[in-house]
Amino acid sequence: MCTTAMGAAVLAVRRRYAVVTVQGESMQPTYREGDRVVIRRPVTARVGDVVVVEQPDPSPFDPRRRWSQPVTGRPGGRSWMIKRVGAIPGDPVPGDIPVPDEVVPPGQLILLGDNASTSYDSRIAGYFPAERVLGGVLRRLG
Numbered sequence: 001m002c003t004t005a006m007g008a009a010v011l012a013v014r015r016r017y018a019v020v021t022v023q024g025e026s027m028q029p030t031y032r033e034g035d036r037v038v039i040r041r042p043v044t045a046r047v048g049d050v051v052v053v054e055q056p057d058p059s060p061f062d063p064r065r066r067w068s069q070p071v072t073g074r075p076g077g078r079s080w081m082i083k084r085v086g087a088i089p090g091d092p093v094p095g096d097i098p099v100p101d102e103v104v105p106p107g108q109l110i111l112l113g114d115n116a117s118t119s120y121d122s123r124i125a126g127y128f129p130a131e132r133v134l135g136g137v138l139r140r141l142g
Contacts, residue, residue, distance in 0.1 A: 016040060018135060020052055020080065026113030026120070027082055036081070036142060041135030045085045045109055053111060054132040055079040056125055080134060083111035083121055089130075099126045107131065 022035045030050070033039065039052050086094060087110035093101055097110055104110060108127035113119025123129065 006067045006088070017138075019141065020082070022082055025060050025118045027084070028115045028118075030084075030114045031082060033138070037140050039135035040065075040138050043136035044138065045076050045088060045130060045133060047085050047088060047091065049085045050082060050137040051111070052080050052082050052137070053083060053109075053128055054134065054136040055081045055120075056128070065066060081111075081120070083113055083119075083128075086110040086112040086122060097126065100136055109133070 018039050018041065019036055020039060022031045022037065023033060025033065027050070039106075043049070043051060045051055086097075087104045089104050089106045089108060091104050091110075093099055093104055094110060104127070107130050109130050110122045111128045112123065113121045116123065
C-alpha cells in the first residue's frame with residue numbers, strides 16, 4: 001500500500017472511531033473512572049445505547065453541576081459526557097424528566113447516567129440535541 005493510501009485509510013478510521021477515557025462516577029457500575037472505551041461515529045441512538053455527547057453548560061445556580069460527566073479530550077474545545085439513551089424521538093417522556101412534553105420531540109434525546117445520584121443528565125438538563133452526540137460506545141478496552 002502506498003503512503004498516500006495508508007494515510008487516507010488511517011484518516012478514515014480516525015473519523016469513524018475514537019477512544020475516550022471515562023472520568024467520574026455517573027456511569028457506575030457500567031463504566032468506572034479510568035475505563036477506556038471505543039466509540040463509533042456517527043451513530044443512530046437507540047434506547048439503552050451508551051453514547052458520548054457534548055456537555056451543555058449547566059446553570060451556575062444548579063448545585064449538581066459539579067457532577068457533570070466529562071470524558072477526556074476536548075475536540076474543538078468542547079467537553080464531552082458519557083450517558084445512556086433513555087428515550088428517543090416519539091418515545092414517552094419519563095416522569096422524572098423536567099420538560100412539558102409527553103413525547104420526546106424530533107431531534108432530541110433523553111440521556112441518563114447509570115448512577116443517578118452523581119449524574120448531570122436529562123433529569124436536570126432536560127433534552128439533549130441528537131446532533132450533539134459524538135458517537136456510540138462499542139466496547140471497553142482492556
